Amino acid sequence: MKNYIECKDIVKIYLNGPVSTTALRGINAKFESGNIYIIFGPSGSGKSTLLNIIGGLLNPTSGVIKFNIEENEFEINRDTQDLFEYRKSHVSYIFQEPIFLSFLNVEENIRFIINSKKNNEKEKIKEVLEMTNLLHKTKSYPYQLSGGEKQRLSIAMALSLNNKIWLCDEPTGTLDSENKKQIINLLKKIKEEDPSKIMIIVTHDPIFQSIASQMLIIKDGLISLVIDKENIDTFSEDILLYKVLNQKLDDTIKKERILKRLEEIKRELEK
Numbered sequence: 001m002k003n004y005i006e007c008k009d010i011v012k013i014y015l016n017g018p019v020s021t022t023a024l025r026g027i028n029a030k031f032e033s034g035n036i037y038i039i040f041g042p043s044g045s046g047k048s049t050l051l052n053i054i055g056g057l058l059n060p061t062s063g064v065i066k067f068n069i070e071e072n073e074f075e076i077n078r079d080t081q082d083l084f085e086y087r088k089s090h091v092s093y094i095f096q097e098p099i100f101l102s103f104l105n106v107e108e109n110i111r112f113i114i115n116s117k118k119n120n121e122k123e124k125i126k127e128v129l130e131m132t133n134l135l136h137k138t139k140s141y142p143y144q145l146s147g148g149e150k151q152r153l154s155i156a157m158a159l160s161l162n163n164k165i166w167l168c169d170e171p172t173g174t175l176d177s178e179n180k181k182q183i184i185n186l187l188k189k190i191k192e193e194d195p196s197k198i199m200i201i202v203t204h205d206p207i208f209q210s211i212a213s214q215m216l217i218i219k220d221g222l223i224s225l226v227i228d229k230e231n232i233d234t235f236s237e238d239i240l241l242y243k244v245l246n247q248k249l250d251d252t253i254k255k256e257r258i259l260k261r262l263e264e265i266k267r268e269l270e271k
Helices: 047-054 083-090 106-114 121-131 147-161 177-193 206-211 229-270
Strands: 004-016 019-032 036-040 062-069 072-076 091-094 165-169 198-202 214-219 222-228
Touching (some): 004 047, 019 047, 019 222, 036 047, 047 198, 072 083, 083 091, 091 147, 106 147, 121 147, 165 177, 177 198, 177 206
Parallel strands (some): 091 165, 165 198
Antiparallel strands (some): 004 062, 214 222
């Protein structure tokens, strides 16, 4: 049986005194193992809020998230209490800005998060460092790593935990093109080598479309569009055409405004 996450009517309202902001308005979605789900949406659309609820960092205002992970069924709702145990046992988070202990080196950061006395600990650390191409940085400290290396260390730490739910919040947001490609290829490889994982990525970057099993477009707290893998290329072409046409329209408007202003200046000078 596949691992899965099912969101049912998820609503999230933030309260700030008398002011309330509705971030999610009733999200329904299902995420299954062996797939990479890409969540797109403008800033403020609710995509990070949804990720944080799935990850147990927030409780929903209403609605339920059902999980089946390794045939262990459980739920998150507004009354769920023991989210720490859920996060520790099932969730790996990859943030845009990786979080480390600055006074520990690469190997020590991984050992700290494993928190294990098992005999195979050294072999496990070596394995994840090899997979993330960081073996040569074993004794380096976080401040000695590049942006791409820091993100790969974050992924190595997640691999060492071997949790089944992977939640990535803008994992390449601060990286250059080459490092983006490395991270994307690494995430794809992880999913292919362990199809029991559920991988959900929140991003603004269209480069992730290349590895998506499904894309979910969120707007104003609702899923406005779901695009399956076979339709992603067509969708991308449509968006590209839309952008090109929009650019041409913007250029035409700017040109008309400039010409109009030049005519006004000419008339002023002729007076």
